[in-house]
Amino acid sequence: MPTSENGSPPPVYREIAEELREQIRSGRYADGDRLPGENVIMERHGxxxxxxxxxxxxxxxxxxxxxxxxxxxxxxxxxxxxxxxARRLSRELWGNGRAIWQTDTDGEDRGYDVDRLRVEEGTARDHVARVLGLTEGEGVLLRSRRYLVDGRPVQTALSHLPLALVGDEPRFRDGDTGPGGIYARLAERGLAPARFTEEIRGRMPTPEETEALGLTPGTPVLEVARTALTADHRPVEFNEITMDGSAYVLQYDFEA
Amino acid sequence: MPTSENGSPPPVYREIAEELREQIRSGRYADGDRLPGENVIMERHGxxxxxxxxxxxxxxxxxxxxxxxxxxxxxxxxxxxxxxxARRLSRELWGNGRAIWQTDTDGEDRGYDVDRLRVEEGTARDHVARVLGLTEGEGVLLRSRRYLVDGRPVQTALSHLPLALVGDEPRFRDGDTGPGGIYARLAERGLAPARFTEEIRGRMPTPEETEALGLTPGTPVLEVARTALTADHRPVEFNEITMDGSAYVLQYDFEA
DNA sequence: CAGTGGTCTAGACCACGAC
DNA sequence: TCGTGGTCTAGACCACTGT
Incomplete structure (x- = not known):
């Protein structure tokens, strides 16, 4: 039972933090405002x-x-x-502007960029191999990149494609995969993704992620593991996506 | 440009942390193992x-x-x-009188409990009123609870139901809402939820959430804001769910 | 340049867990 | 009782931002 019913008074630093937190909540300090610094706190609270x-x-x-x-x-x-x-249902439901968390112009007029693009061959790690239904040590094409919005890095992605499916077709290895991207190329080979599974988890970032996404302390990441499957349930791609938790709201719409 | 290309050497405490982190990754220390304590680190690193x-x-x-x-x-x-x-909310499941929570795991044998159940009337906050399509200050029935798995708190939920829809029907105010729960009761009134929208966000917990979920430092929460709508797009419930980020993986399946 | 946050030392006392 | 982590003091020097 951690931190339960505690008869002892809270430590000083927590009380100071609570005071500031309350002032932020109440609007005394607004977004971007400067808080009392170390020196001010030292003096004010002794x-x-x-x-x-x-x-x-x-x-x-x-x-x-x-x-x-x-x-x-x-x-x-x-x-x-x-x-x-799933884009399908979202338009009609949320075109009226009744989302919980207001988003910045819901994606209009922003500068989108891709960065640190890298394409290489490798072998799938255990759990990736299992998801893709590969035998131990079977090769995959790895496509990694970083996404930026208005110059700020917000997401990294690492896509895995079984080499057995993509062959040596150059389009899969290009930076520009052509209209419709990877999924359109797969469709041309009779491997059109028909269903997706996304697994989501929240956690604190690794130092590498902190660097890649320019995260400040106190920022978790959202990790989305997406598997693309054909209509006959054949997995064709696995994508590991890491998002700056302070930059995203994920939305899923589905029927009962 | 935060923490970019840094020519200066990393501070001592970061190097110590990196050393330990590497040993954890490599398996030198496994789950639950004890790490070197303050005194050991002081001595070893001077x-x-x-x-x-x-x-x-x-x-x-x-x-x-x-x-x-x-x-x-x-x-x-x-x-x-x-x-x-999607799966856990299917009509089929709550039509059979199975509670949502019971399907929350992959059918493993775990001890499920509900805790801190509270039912009261109140008025919806701004953004909740907007989502539910209520006029300012209109009443809602609030049902809040905490969920535990094997005695460990893992989730809190705060459900909002417009008073105009639930009337004074006692079933909505009971601790036990009967077979199929709230959604089955709504269905009986011709307000069967047909669609759901979930918005997900990752963030650090508030002190209240840290207490309610017994979170240790370094644990983010997943916040799921779910809206239930009838077939004709009428919002009938809004549920604010907060989950221990270290306890959950969310899964969504959808078609292309 | 003055002021800020970032790192670090060398102590101290306390609450708590394990033995 | 002893070792652990939790809190706190009173200094110090540094790197960086702002003017």
């Missing part, structure tokens, strides 16, 4: 530097604030991109 | 206590380790529950 830092680190690790070296600590904003799972 | 603590806090905030007071720091495990998006 605590040592480390204690003031610890209080601020609570808010930072909650994703409520970001520290900017040499400048200050600021309230953080949440203006996510909306990613639709 | 650093002050605060520096050793900072190194450990990196791993803890990454969700790789948990600290247990008076005992030690341990490698953390990830054994999630699978939550199916």
């Amino acid at each position: 605590v040592a530097r480390a204690t003031a830092r610890q209080a601020l680190s609570v808010l930072i690790n909650e994703g409520l604030a970001v520290a900017v070296r040499g400048s200050g600590v600021y309230v953080r904003l949440f203006r996510p991109i909306r990613r639709h799972g | 650093v002050a206590r605060a520096t050793a603590r900072q190194a450990l806090s990196v791993l803890i905030n990454e969700g790789l380790a948990v600290a247990v007071r008076g005992s030690g720091v341990y490698v953390r495990l990830f054994r999630p529950i699978r939550r199916h998006g």
Whole structure:
């Protein structure tokens, strides 16, 4: 039973953090506003530097604030991109603007870029091989890339395609895979994806992901593992997608 | 440009953290194993206590380790529950009187419990009112609860039902809403949910959520906002679900 | 340049768990 | 009781931002 019914008073740094958190919630500090810094907190609460830092680190690790070296600590904003799972139903339901989380113009007028594109051959790891129905050590074509919106990295993706399916067709290895992308190329070979399965998980980023996505402390990632299958249930692609949790809202629509 | 190409050497605490992280990855320390404590790190690396603590806090905030007071720091495990998006809500399931929660895992034998059940009337917040198509200040029935698996809290849910739809029918206010639950009761009133929309977001927990779910530092939550609509697009329920990110994998299946 | 956050030291006392 | 992690002090030097 961690942190349950605690008779003892909360530590000082938590009380300071709670005070600031409350002021953020109440609107006393708004998005992008500068919060009291270490020195101000030390003076106002009569605590040592480390204690003031610890209080601020609570808010930072909650994703409520970001520290900017040499400048200050600021309230953080949440203006996510909306990613639709199944597009089919979403239009009619959400064209009326009744989403829970407001998104920045729902994808209009943004600068989209792709970055760090890499294509190579390799062997699938255990769990990928299982998902794709491959035998141990069978080859896959790996396509990795990073996506940016308005210059900000928001997502990385690593796509796995069985070599047995793509052969040496150059289109699969090009940076530009042509109109319709990979899925259209698969369709031309009689391997059109008909169904998708997405598994989603939330976790803290690895240092590599922190670098690749430019994440600040207190930002989790959303990991989406997507499998594409043909109409006869043959897996043709497995895609590992890692998204900046502060940049995305995922949406899925489905029938009862 | 945050933390980009950095010529300067990484701080000591990061190097210590990286060393431990690598040992965890390589299997040198497995799930549940005890990691070197503050004192060991101080001695081995010749650093002050605060520096050793900072190194450990990196791993803890990454969700790789948990600290247990008076005992030690341990490698953390990830054994999630699978939550199916579409399948679990199928008409067939709640038509048979099976509760949604029971289908939440892949049929394993686990101990399921519901806790902190609360039913009350209230008014919907702005964004909830918008989603449910309510006028300002219109009443809703609020049903909140906490779910536990094997005694461990893993999820909280807050369901909103427009009072105009549920009337004073007692079944909606009972702890046990009868076979098929809320959705079956709505169906009996000609308000059978036909479609669902789920919006998913990953973020760090609030202190309240940390308490309710017994979360350790470095654990994000998955927040699912679900709207249930009738066949003619009338919203009948809005449910705010918060899940322990270390306890769940969400799965959605859909067609191209 | 002054002010900010980032790192680090060398202590101290406490609450808690395991033995 | 002893070792553990949790909190806190009172300094220090550094890197960086802003003017």
